[in-house]
Amino acid sequence: xxxxxxxxxxxxxxxxxxxxxxxxxxxxxxxxxxxxxxxxxxxxxxxxxxxxxxxxxxxxxxxxxxxxxxxxxxxxxxxxxxxxxxxxxxxxxxxxxxxxxxxxxxxxxxxxxxxxxxxxxxxxxxxxxxxxxxxxxxxxxxxxxxxxxxxxxxxxxxxxxxxxxxxxxxxxxxxxxxxxxxxxxxxxxxxxxxxxxxxxxxxxxxxxxxxxxxxxxxxxxxxxxxxxxxxxxxxxxxxxxxxxxxxxxxxxxxxxxxxxxxxxxxxxxxxxxxxxxxxxxxxxxxxxxxxxxxxxxxxxxxxxxxxxxxxxxxxxxxxxxxxxxxxxxxxxxxxxxxxxxxxxxxxxxxxxxxxxxxxxxxxxxxxxxxxxxxxxxxxxx
Amino acid sequence: xxxxxxxxxxxxxxxxxxxxxxxxxxxxxxxxxxxxxxxxxxxxxxxxxxxxxxxxxxxxxxxxxxxxxxxxxxxxxxxxxxxxxxxxxxxxxxxxxxxxxxxxxxxxxxxxxxxxxxxxxxxxxxxxxxxxxxxxxxxxxxxxxxxxxxxxxxxxxxxxxxxxxxxxxxxxxxxxxxxxxxxxxxxxxxxxxxxxxxxxxxxxxxxxxxxxxxxxxxxxxxxxxxxxxxxxxxxxxxxxxxxxxxxxxxxxxxxxxxxxxxxxxxxxxxxxxxxxxxxxxxxxxxxxxxxxxxxxxxxxxxxxxxxxxxxxxxxxxxxxxxxxxxxxxxxxxxxxxxxxxxxxxxxxxxxxxxxxxxxxxxxxxxxxxxxxxxxxxxxxx
Numbered sequence: 001x002x003x004x005x006x007x008x009x010x011x012x013x014x015x016x017x018x019x020x021x022x023x024x025x026x027x028x029x030x031x032x033x034x035x036x037x038x039x040x041x042x043x044x045x046x047x048x049x050x051x052x053x054x055x056x057x058x059x060x061x062x063x064x065x066x067x068x069x070x071x072x073x074x075x076x077x078x079x080x081x082x083x084x085x086x087x088x089x090x091x092x093x094x095x096x097x098x099x100x101x102x103x104x105x106x107x108x109x110x111x112x113x114x115x116x117x118x119x120x121x122x123x124x125x126x127x128x129x130x131x132x133x134x135x136x137x138x139x140x141x142x143x144x145x146x147x148x149x150x151x152x153x154x155x156x157x158x159x160x161x162x163x164x165x166x167x168x169x170x171x172x173x174x175x176x177x178x179x180x181x182x183x184x185x186x187x188x189x190x191x192x193x194x195x196x197x198x199x200x201x202x203x204x205x206x207x208x209x210x211x212x213x214x215x216x217x218x219x220x221x222x223x224x225x226x227x228x229x230x231x232x233x234x235x236x237x238x239x240x241x242x243x244x245x246x247x248x249x250x251x252x253x254x255x256x257x258x259x260x261x262x263x264x265x266x267x268x269x270x271x272x273x274x275x276x277x278x279x280x281x282x283x284x285x286x287x288x289x290x291x292x293x294x295x296x297x298x299x300x301x302x303x304x305x306x307x308x309x310x311x312x313x314x315x316x317x318x319x320x321x322x323x324x325x326x327x328x329x330x331x332x333x334x335x336x337x338x339x340x341x342x343x344x345x346x347x348x349x350x351x352x353x354x355x356x357x358x359x360x361x362x363x364x365x366x367x368x369x370x371x372x373x374x375x376x377x378x379x380x381x
Numbered sequence: 382x383x384x385x386x387x388x389x390x391x392x393x394x395x396x397x398x399x400x401x402x403x404x405x406x407x408x409x410x411x412x413x414x415x416x417x418x419x420x421x422x423x424x425x426x427x428x429x430x431x432x433x434x435x436x437x438x439x440x441x442x443x444x445x446x447x448x449x450x451x452x453x454x455x456x457x458x459x460x461x462x463x464x465x466x467x468x469x470x471x472x473x474x475x476x477x478x479x480x481x482x483x484x485x486x487x488x489x490x491x492x493x494x495x496x497x498x499x500x501x502x503x504x505x506x507x508x509x510x511x512x513x514x515x516x517x518x519x520x521x522x523x524x525x526x527x528x529x530x531x532x533x534x535x536x537x538x539x540x541x542x543x544x545x546x547x548x549x550x551x552x553x554x555x556x557x558x559x560x561x562x563x564x565x566x567x568x569x570x571x572x573x574x575x576x577x578x579x580x581x582x583x584x585x586x587x588x589x590x591x592x593x594x595x596x597x598x599x600x601x602x603x604x605x606x607x608x609x610x611x612x613x614x615x616x617x618x619x620x621x622x623x624x625x626x627x628x629x630x631x632x633x634x635x636x637x638x639x640x641x642x643x644x645x646x647x648x649x650x651x652x653x654x655x656x657x658x659x660x661x662x663x664x665x666x667x668x669x670x671x672x673x674x675x676x677x678x679x680x681x682x683x684x685x686x687x688x689x690x691x692x693x694x695x696x697x698x699x700x701x702x703x704x705x706x707x708x709x710x711x712x713x714x715x716x717x718x719x720x721x722x723x724x725x726x727x728x729x730x731x732x733x734x735x736x737x738x739x740x741x742x743x744x745x746x747x748x749x750x751x752x753x754x755x756x757x758x759x760x761x762x
Contacts, residue, residue: 053435091408096479098476263616
């Protein structure tokens with residue numbers, strides 16, 4: 001198996017969303033096609049950050065294409081994504097991971113797609129075999145990441161949204177918090193729960209926008225709700241602040257979509273007060289050096305006594321779905337109706353009672369996601 | 382004062398160096414020119430990483446140029462670099478700092494150059510006034526970052542190098558470590574000290590290439606030497622490993638050239654076992670959101686009881702010199718004869734007894750660095 005070409009293109013995400021920390025108005029993502037002699041693999045760098053084609057073109061693609069193809073193969077004669085990452089890391093200075101973990105992780109994920117297609121298997125199956133999944137399920141829990149702030153008529157629109165998700169077959173939901181006053185945010189919670197019911201089906205997400213004082217005030221008011229989790233309550237790398245909240249807030253906390261390397265996760269576990277019996281880890285595989293690196297993070301969590309059932313990868317797309325199903329994680333996210341072509345799953349995958357069935361298409365399965373795959377096909381045509 | 386244009390260009394660093402972790406063969410840097418109606422400011426993104434022009438062109442330059450110029454001004458009617466950074470951070474997701482801290486920091490540093498020129502003052506003077514330097518010296522300590530591994534005849538070339546630096550007026554030196562066996566590395570130390578004399582004038586740098594076991598073995602052998610410092614002994618974000626070494630290795634440790642934001646420094650101080658009475662902090666201002674952010678890191682260190690005299694910014698260029706002199710830091714680095722045009726100081730600045738005198742050119746003073754300034758002038762022509 002040999003990489004023939006790697007192509008990438010920046011595409012606008014076209015979203016008018018905002019959360020407590022930022023809006024998505026200018027955001028772009030990089031679509032990648034890894035064209036091999038066996039199959040073409042695709043990926044994109046998730047959402048919430050920017051396209052990263054320049055470093056792919058200047059550094060990572062030339063390094064892969066200049067490698068002796070034999071040196072990138074595993075024992076099965078297919079490309080070993082971990083070896084591809086090691087090659088891309090040539091001449092990289094230690095540290096500064098976020099500058100390269102997204103382009104490298106996106107290329108790595110596209111390589112997995114090509115490898116799974118070369119095997120004629122869905123990626124979730126390939127990952128389960130490669131990393132050993134003790135409890136392969138035939139359905140995967142999926143919750144909605146939604147509840148964005150609306151400039152007008154926010155509460156009524158929020159309740160409409162909750163009803164829409166329930167009608168679509170979802171049972172669990174995450175809404176934004178921290179973008180309004182605490183009282184106003186609690187009114188959003190109450191309005192949501194009035195439709196949704198059980199607070200264990202509701203999480204909130206502060207998008208790392210709060211300082212410790214504000215997070216403490218929110219935590220005190222949120223605790224009696226006993227929500228599913230309180231996500232990114234403080235700064236992404238404010239491990240000390242996270243630990244302080246974890247010591248006083250009894251329900252689950254969640255974080256990880258902005259952790260990009262194994263050292264970040266290690267620091268969260270060592271210094272963040274992360275409670276292995278309840279807190280939730282949410283790294284985004286293509287943003288964090290790819291699926292093999294993600295599997296190492298899950299391994300580290302388990303070595304410390306945590307459970308992969310409390311890992312919910314960020315992303316809400318077929319890539320995070322394959323990882324969730326293949327590694328037997330807790331569940332995945334969905335963003336119905338937002339992020340355009342970059343949100344959601346294969347067109348024929350619909351949740352039933354909050355669960356998604358496993359697709360049987362080879363690879364990641366972008367081929368069954370019409371709008372997105374049209375963009376990908378343009379790239380490899 | 383109004384920004385008219387910002388131009389950038391990627392330039393190869395053209396270096397054949399290697400350390401324990403990586404080589405510099407493909408490395409590039411971004412030169413930036415911030416053209417205002419009062420003066421043109423220049424900067425580059427230091428060395429050891431890659432050019433970052435794409436994100437400047439796509440995100441940071443358009444955000445600055447689309448801002449109402451009035452909103453970027455300070456009380457003195459000149460551009461306030463901190464306000465420029467806040468503007469560049471619009472629509473940026475929290476975390477992932479390393480992806481943007483270099484392009485933003487480089488533009489910020491170029492803005493300082495323009496502002497200091499508009500005031501008709503050297504940047505060190507402007508910084509001393511802005512941030513309050515309690516002990517402005519008229520000379521700045523400068524040590525050589527050298528001692529790179531040579532593929533052949535390493536020990537003899539190393540001793541030649543030490544003699545050359547002493548002849549040039551330097552008194553203190555840092556050499557690489559961790560790239561050979563411990564015995565071979567100690568032979569390099571002994572060879573260096575045979576020429577240099579006092580071990581307090583010698584530091585070693587492992588460039589974050591060691592795991593904890595290896596770093597422990599090195600620390601045990603290095604301790605009796607009582608070197609000036611042992612730099613980046615372990616992974617950049619391995620705060621726990623750094624703390625373990627700090628608990629057992631009595632002489633100074635150093636780190637920071639790969640810390641890119643205030644949260645990183647805060648974590649080092651909280652969790653890294655960083656000893657405020659001896660350890661050395663080495664953040665690189667244009668790689669870490671710029672000079673204003675760097676000053677906040679120094680402020681944080683002092684708030685915790687540390688001293689700015691143990692801050693030695695990474696870089697070895699006129700930018701780190703201005704920051705060292707202006708903020709009254711411990712000293713700066715020099716890389717004579719390496720990194721081509723991107724190493725070193727104004728052509729008329731020569732060390733005497735290990736000290737550099739303050740230049741009187743307005744701004745950073747690149748104008749007196751002929752080879753580098755020729756590249757910069759091409760950009761603004």
